[in-house]
Amino acid sequence: MDDITGKSFLTTSNETFQVPEETPSLLTVIIETDPIRWRRVIKRDSCKDPLRKVIKALIVHLNAHISLNNSNKVAVIAAHEGKAKFLYPDFGDFSDSGSNGSNGIAKNGHSSSHQYLKNSNIYRQFKIVDESVLKNFDKLINEDISAKNSGSSENNGTADNNNNKNQGHKNVIPGSISLALTYINKLKMLDDSLSIKARIIIMGISDDSSLQYIPLMNCIFAAQKMRIPIDVCKFSSKSTFLQQASDTTNGIYSFINDNEIDGIIQYLSTTFFIDPSLRKYIILPTDVNIDFRASCFLTGEVVDIGYVCSVCLCILSRIPENNICPTCDSKFDLKILSKLRRKPAFDLNQFRKKKKLNPSNNGNGGDTNGTPTPVSTPLPSTPGN
């Protein structure tokens, strides 16, 4: 019981228990549906069709959320390759032409009939949500297949190479979060009398890419300002960025191993089911050790102690030779640079050898996935020149 010393336990000791108000809440789920990324999970593990399992569990989770309160709402956004679509509410932004690829349906094992639910006599609100999610998800996959079939053969050549393919497509998680935020914002504006609560669950599978860092951070700060917790349910590989996202917005971060996907429903119905107002009373399996370190703009290595340009805030692991900032071209003050360059009076290396203490290898633990700085940011111009 290491968790007993966690912050969640400490906060409960002084406070008296208060029953939180029954306010309706909006649950927005962002699920990554890119089939190529999900295929990697299949390769590694015996688990067949993991995306299907996740969707099944998700639907159960959505129904559970709706059943909690009569005015609870849900929204589901699919972060597909290069686009983000609302699966529910259905805004009808899918073209109907995509549903013709019947051979593709058979390949993927999705039911081709228009009856998406086996039992149509279920609770009406469940039915509306479930059907919409399944129908639109089906359309999304079919659109993909028909696009691939009609596409040229060169597309097929690159499709096998995962790395090339992934570079071609942008990571759409920040875009999806921004969509979710605009939707939540509008909903809150429309019925402010209800004062609806909102939270976001991200079910992600893709790896971090340094390109997405700034947009993602901007989304996180917006969510923090709007007091929307972002919970992260991460598959396949750990993500430092999303971990930071959940930490800054008081959400939960949970990494799910490939062989645990079968039991995803248990994660959803326990960890991710708890209302944010109740979270301080419950010990949650969220990871406290988060890497807040940055990586150098020039060399890409993770830095403990770095140098930051006062104008553009780019992070450097060493002082540049020509005394000019590599991002914003501002010339640094030589006096300060010479102060920074000054070595200690005694030989630090000898001292270190004697003590056999090397701080540079000490706290790192071989991690290389620090937070990078923007790579392709535009240069700010100097005013009035």
Add this chain to the structure above:
Amino acid sequence: MASKESDVESVELDEELKSQQHSTQSTESALSHRIITRSSVKTGQAELLKNDEEILKSDFYDNEDEYDDENINLRASRKRKLSKALKKKEKKTRIDPLMQGTNGGYAWEAEFKKPWDILQEDDSSLAGVVSNIVEDRKKRIIKDAKYFQRGIIRTLILIIDGSNSMSEKDLRPNRFSLTIQYSIDFIKEFFDQNPISQLGVLMMRDGVSTLVSELSGNASDHILALKNLKKTDGEPRGDASLQNALEMSRGFLLHITNHCTREVLIIFGSLLTLDPGDIDKTISSLVKEKIRVRIIGLSAQVAICEKICMMTNYNDKTTYSIILNESHFKELLMNSVTPLPINDENSASYSLIKMGFPKRISESLPSFCSCHSSLTFGGFICPNCHSKICSLPNICPCCNLMLISSIHLARSYHHLFPLKNFVEVPLSLNYKTRRCFGCKTGFPMNRINDLNKSLLKKFKTLRSSRYQCKDCKKEFCIDCDVLIHDTMHICPGCELFKN
């Protein structure tokens, strides 16, 4: 309902007959009889009125298609009024036709009717005007989106006027309490957007300048100090002295390293300054030390304030402004949250700053932190000297290294790379999109057609209510536009589609 009543009536009548048979005709029963007949008359009236209401209702529903969504509220309120009037009518008894008002009751008993409520508007004019006003107000928030080099690491002294003039009640509840309240909001916002900056608060009263809270990077300390000020020593008194306050803030800003900006923000309510010496000397020393002063005036323009701002801001007049009302006051304060543009002229130097990125740890046993010397579970470990500190951003108490996390740096990026403003889509016959790309709410279908073409040119009341991102060509509603530019700083369309 009427039939039921009559049943009751008949029963009562039977009873009456019985009592007559007993030849003890009491006055009570007679009274009851009279009341019953009265009530039956009333119910008959009510029925008539009901019919009336239904007709009116049906009228409303017939017209429904013509109303857009924005009119729903208006309609609901009108309905409520109508039903109220009808209820009042029910209470009325027979009225002399000479004294009858428009409602059917006595004229002086009728509810006061506002002629502008009765006014029927056609679908374009009023709703359009209202929505335009709302949109205009929202649009004002949207800022300039040019790329500037900005002084991200700031040092700001906030000077609050605490002189007699601040007890004026032209701002509610008075100038002083509103200023304190807005200052608290300002400090919150300031540290939210400038996490690695520092701030101090001074107050001008009794002709001297007093320290409210010292220069530090901790927002809660300042807020606590201001709240205490409100509680304990809240009454404004004496006169303000600009020179004393400026000299004191100069003393605070003197030792600040060159890469930080040195700024002073004064909230000035009085019209005079009680100075011990020559304020021009103070101004010239401020200019020499590159301290930039901004002043927000609460009453009227004062020449010396303008001079201070002009001299210290390289002849930029916009740094001195007078408030128009409460919301304008807040707006001016929030403008100061954005860091000022810098160039070679106005900033001392560009430099590198040595910073540490500590790792967060969690502990099963408590240990002492080096900042408060108290037992805590977990914290951040300084990469330089391995001492434990409680919070970020901070300066390591052992080795003086500035400790921040990458998140704090990321918070300031949007000042450097602001999002481009959206452009309004002009009115046209056909639009490409029906829904806002962000929140998916439908756009109003304000089309140009032959009917309203000439009218529109005259009044310009109609708008498309669509705002387009120049890069990704996606269209957004005004609410999403404000959210995107004010808090999110990224465009969803560009994130998803632009490569």
